[in-house]
């Protein structure tokens with residue numbers, strides 16, 4: 001597939017996404033055209049139970065495959081007790097713990113992007129690089145956010 005064709009597809013997707021954002025709802029035509037996932041359709045407690053199992057699988061996969069995630073979990077295990085026992089307000093503690101949890105959240109999403117990118121193709125492609133680099137930039141920002149929040153909580 002040529003870069004030009006990919007670019008066109010990408011532009012169409014961007015326009016669709018822009019239309020979606022502007023109206024706040026999907027247009028009926030988009031809804032009708034959307035393919036139905038065989039993984040959708042469970043409701044109520046079954047859906048919640050399945051979602052829990054998928055989430056545990058996601059955690060396990062990230063721990064198994066992502067060295068960065070393992071390091072960040074260790075960081076969270078060290079920093080969370082420090083935050084909770086710090087002589088700061090409850091709001092301060094909440095901000096500090098949240099800043100650490102956010103790193104894990106962003107790393108999980110980044111790992112998901114990496115997985116789906118590699119699923120599409122292991123070939124080098126400018127859009128694959130872009131997707132992975134953006135995920136990496138998001139992780140970096142979430143990491144920078146930790147000392148920023150902690151320093152503000154401690155020193156005002």
Ligand SMILES: [Zn+2]
Pocket residue numbers: 066068110111114
């Ligand atoms: Zn990774």
